[in-house]
Amino acid sequence: MPVSPLLELIARRPVLLDGALGTELMKRGLGHGQSPDIWSVERPDAVRDVHRSYFEAGSDAVATNTFGASVLKLAAAGLGPRCAEINGAAAALALSVRPAGRFVAGDIGPTGKFLKPQGEHTEDEFEASFAVQARALAGAGVDFFLIETMYDLREALCAVRACRAAAEIPVFATMTFNRTKRGFFTLMGDSAAACVAAFEALDVPAFGANCTLTGADLAEAVREMRAHTARPLIAQPNAGQPAIGPGEDLVYSQDLEAFAADVPRLLDAGANLVGGCCGTTPDYIRRAAEILKSRGR
Numbered sequence: 001m002p003v004s005p006l007l008e009l010i011a012r013r014p015v016l017l018d019g020a021l022g023t024e025l026m027k028r029g030l031g032h033g034q035s036p037d038i039w040s041v042e043r044p045d046a047v048r049d050v051h052r053s054y055f056e057a058g059s060d061a062v063a064t065n066t067f068g069a070s071v072l073k074l075a076a077a078g079l080g081p082r083c084a085e086i087n088g089a090a091a092a093l094a095l096s097v098r099p100a101g102r103f104v105a106g107d108i109g110p111t112g113k114f115l116k117p118q119g120e121h122t123e124d125e126f127e128a129s130f131a132v133q134a135r136a137l138a139g140a141g142v143d144f145f146l147i148e149t150m151y152d153l154r155e156a157l158c159a160v161r162a163c164r165a166a167a168e169i170p171v172f173a174t175m176t177f178n179r180t181k182r183g184f185f186t187l188m189g190d191s192a193a194a195c196v197a198a199f200e201a202l203d204v205p206a207f208g209a210n211c212t213l214t215g216a217d218l219a220e221a222v223r224e225m226r227a228h229t230a231r232p233l234i235a236q237p238n239a240g241q242p243a244i245g246p247g248e249d250l251v252y253s254q255d256l257e258a259f260a261a262d263v264p265r266l267l268d269a270g271a272n273l274v275g276g277c278c279g280t281t282p283d284y285i286r287r288a289a290e291i292l293k294s295r296g297r
């Protein structure tokens, strides 16, 4: 694989990712229960606007509006046959507002289905579903893949293999962990250490954790992963814990400053790439950018 400018950047300084996308689209009119992914085709201006706002806030990289755009996940909304179209459109939107020296991640989220024996799908089926998505993202020119919010290590590895087969660009992956008395585990019972070992075995150049946890807890998960690897680690916490707010919107418990206070913890624990997940906005990312700058970014 040729040397990636992104990997060179990660070796030099902390790298800032973006924050939540779906909630930003809701502010622009996306309805509850509506597929955000189709908005890359139907409301390209709104999607482009969110990407631009994250770049303006200081993100080194933004992720495409394709979290739910694998074939299997789109099929649940009747959009499976439009997988390539939706991913190609989404990548083009993010790339159209990418400033020089910044990056676009082709975002890949979970299928929402389960592998046998818990579910009805095989690893080959998952890999084929991710392959259509990965080929479309890579074909449109994304700089790297970000497989994220994975709750099943086996599924994450299916996605890694699909991305590898699609293009010679870096493949990053983040798992989502719950905190238990025995440490951090995914929904399917994968420990943080097991995830590290599996990603290292597949030579994934950067990996980590996102969603579910607040910054303070995620910093502990990063510390646990750091004990098992020297590779770059990714941390994208939620802005606290969700609650049902007025108008049935989910509101997150951490304001800007509470979220920002956890950013140094993530860096001190060993994170090399930081960003936000649920509940974060361009304002949260702008605040994180100030903190990274004060830490020599």
Ligand SMILES: [Zn+2]
Pocket (backbone or CB within 6 Å): 210, 211, 212, 238, 277, 278
């Ligand atoms: Zn999240």
